[in-house]
Amino acid sequence: MTSRTGRRDQWRVGGELSLISAGALAEGPGPLKGTWLVGARRSYFDAIIRAASLDLVLVPRYGDAQLRWESGDGRWMAIAFGSDDLLTLVHDPSAASAAGFDTSNVKSLSYTSRFARLGVRYRAVSGATSFEAMPSLGVDDVNARANQNDIDKGLHRTTLPLSLRARVSTPAAGGTLSAGLDGGWQRHSYDIINTPPPTRLDPAPTMVIHRSLARWAADAGAWIEQSWFVGGERFEIRPGLRGDHFGLSDHWTLDPRIVVTEHxxxxxxxxxxxxxxxxxxxxxxxxxxxxxxxxxxxxxTQAAATVKTILGDDKELSATVYYQDLRQLPVDALTGATPISANGGEESGGLLGVSRELVDSQFGSYSFREAIGRGTAYGVELIARRNLGAWTGWIAYAYARSYRTNPTRGDDAHPYVLDQPHSLTIVGTTELGRWRLGGRLRYTTGNPYTPVAGAYQKSSGDWVAVDGPLLSQRLPDFFQLDLRVDRGWLRPWGTLNLYIDIQNVVNRHNPEGVTYNKDYTRLSYTNGLPIFPSIGVEYIP
Incomplete structure (x- = not known):
């Protein structure tokens, strides 16, 4: 993440207001002939969803802010930034399930993720030698709470990271030598009250148990890289080596790397x-x-090759092929899962299985995992950019495959829950008099999920799902067209921009998860956002 330097001529205040969010930005002169920049943003998308009665299970609310100062000579910079994000359950608690997971008798559910960082950067240049160092400290706080069957469950995790990054580059050995250090200490604290995941000692836990953990871990890394130009600078060879020590696993690693570029x-x-x-x-x-x-x-282990060509001032083409060999992946070592029977385990696919992959590092343990998995990923990415008169735009297509093997399930590879073989994005803008029209079209293959092959009824009357072939079916393909119209008015006191956004113009019902009825004889889809218009105004001083 990067942030820009504020303007130093005078203080200016701007802002943006739309149906989804509001934000403000101020910038101006600071001490040491430097600049200040301060900004904040807050959404109220959750209120819009509730008012519109949209068929969503979890509604988001986000907020973020930053404060940045930089000295006039660019040697010193200090920055503080943070965010406060919330997900809240709005689904009818009387319904048995939604979005591919069980919501029966869930009275409340909320998930809050907050973080804050404070960092200082020092940069110095002497001739062809440059040096940069950035210490930082912060706090990450994740709090998830739910009430199901009148039982409170939840997780509260706090991490206090203290880190330092430094790098130096200087001419050496007929080229440029770069080296750096990064690492720090983290205090992890963990407080959980829920039904724990199955373990080898207790393969079918039923009791809600409270447990906690507190641990310090120190990570340290160092890297070195040498760059040479040969053949009249038509060839660049850049070998490198990185070593790390990971505190949580007390594990040392050494990773060689090399990049070769030919003009x-x-x-x-x-x-x-x-x-x-x-x-x-x-x-x-x-x-x-x-x-x-x-x-x-x-x-x-990763390998990639990219060819890029720039044709004149208005055309650019690039193509990338890549391959990855993945080892020691964390995989569920005990239980299988369908989208319903295990509330979206990592090999279930569907909405909750995908969500787990995206927030796994924050949300907590879902299953007993061991680092025994393997995987491969390969693909090709094509990008074309073109300016043609009043039109400008680009097209990107990717064919990408990703597979995983869990030895506890056998030696057969199956698609990764985020495996989407085909992805196409088309973006274009044009001028229409004083107005500007833009559009974006997106298409992707649907994510895989594990279907339910059947079900049986226990003596208690509850139905239990039986897994079908692992990740053998896919959600319908995703397709969405978004449009934007905007116009700017330039005045002596600043620029005023008016814009209208319409997401999902064709109102396509894009499935994001699967839901079954009580005895698993009927499947239905949980869809994403319908057509969603928004209007906003932005002031730039």
Whole structure:
């Protein structure tokens, strides 16, 4: 994430107001001939959804703010920023399920994610040598609460990260040598009250148990990279090496990498890269119910090649092919899951399975996992940009496949829950007199999910789903067309922009999850946003 430098001539205040959110931005001169920049934004999308009675289960509300100062010579910069995001359940508690997971007798559910960071950057340049260092501290706070069957459940996790990053670049050995350090300390605290995930000691837990965890972990990393230009700067060779120590797993890693770039012609560039990468484990895999255990991080070997050409001043084409070999992936080592029977386990697919992959590092433990999984990913990405008269736009297409193997399920590979083979995006804008018209069209293959093959009824009368083939079916394809019309008025006191956004113009019902009836004989889809218009105004001083 980057932020821009504020303007130093005089104080200016601008803002934006729309049907979805409101924000304000102020910038002006600061000490040491520097600049201040302060901004804040708050959405009220949750209120709009409630008022419109849209068929959504969870409604979001987000807010963020930043304060930035930079010295006039650019050597010093300080920044503070943070966010406050909330998801709230608005689904009818009398309904049995929604969005592919059980909501029966759920009286309330809320998920709050907050973070704050304070950092200072120092930058110095002496001739061809540059140095940069940035210490920072912060807090991450995740709080999830629910009441189901009149029983309070929840998770509260707080992380206090203290970090330092530094790098230096200088001419050496006939090229440029760069090296850096990054790392820090984190205090993890974990407080959970829920029915714990199945373990080998208790494969079918039923009691709500309270447990907590507090742990310090120190991570340290160092890297070095050398760059050489040969053949009259037509070729660049950039080998590198990175070493890390991950505190949660007490694991040392050493990763070699290399990038080679060739300028084949004045307007054609070919770049190839091969490298090894490691990722630390998640604190959420160290649920105290699992006992004192060591969880290793995952690793990946990646290779990619990109060819890019710029044709004149108005055309650009690029193509990238890549391959990844993934090892030591965390996978569910005990239970299988369907979208209903296990409330969206990682191999269920559907809305909750996908959501888990996206927020796994924040939300907490869902299952007992071990770093024994394997995976592969490969694909090709094509991008074309073009300016033609009053029109400007670009087209991007990707063919991408991603597979996972869980040894506890066998040696067969199955699609990853985020596997979407085809993805197409078309963006274009044009001038219509004093107005500007823009549009975006998106198409993607539907995500895979594990279907329910059948069900049986227990003596209690409850129905239990039986898994079908793992991730063998897909949601219908996603298609959405968005349009935007805007116009600006330039005045001595600033610029006033008026815009109208319409999301999902064709009002397509894009499925995001599956829902079954009580005995699993009928499937229905939970859809995303319908057509959603918004109007807003922006003032730029």
């Amino acid at each position: 084949l012609a004045d307007d054609i560039t070919l770049s190839q890269s091969v490298g090894r990468y490691h990722e630390p484990p998640l604190i959420t895999d160290l649920d105290p119910i699992f006992g004192d255990r060591v969880m290793l991080g995952s690793s990946a």
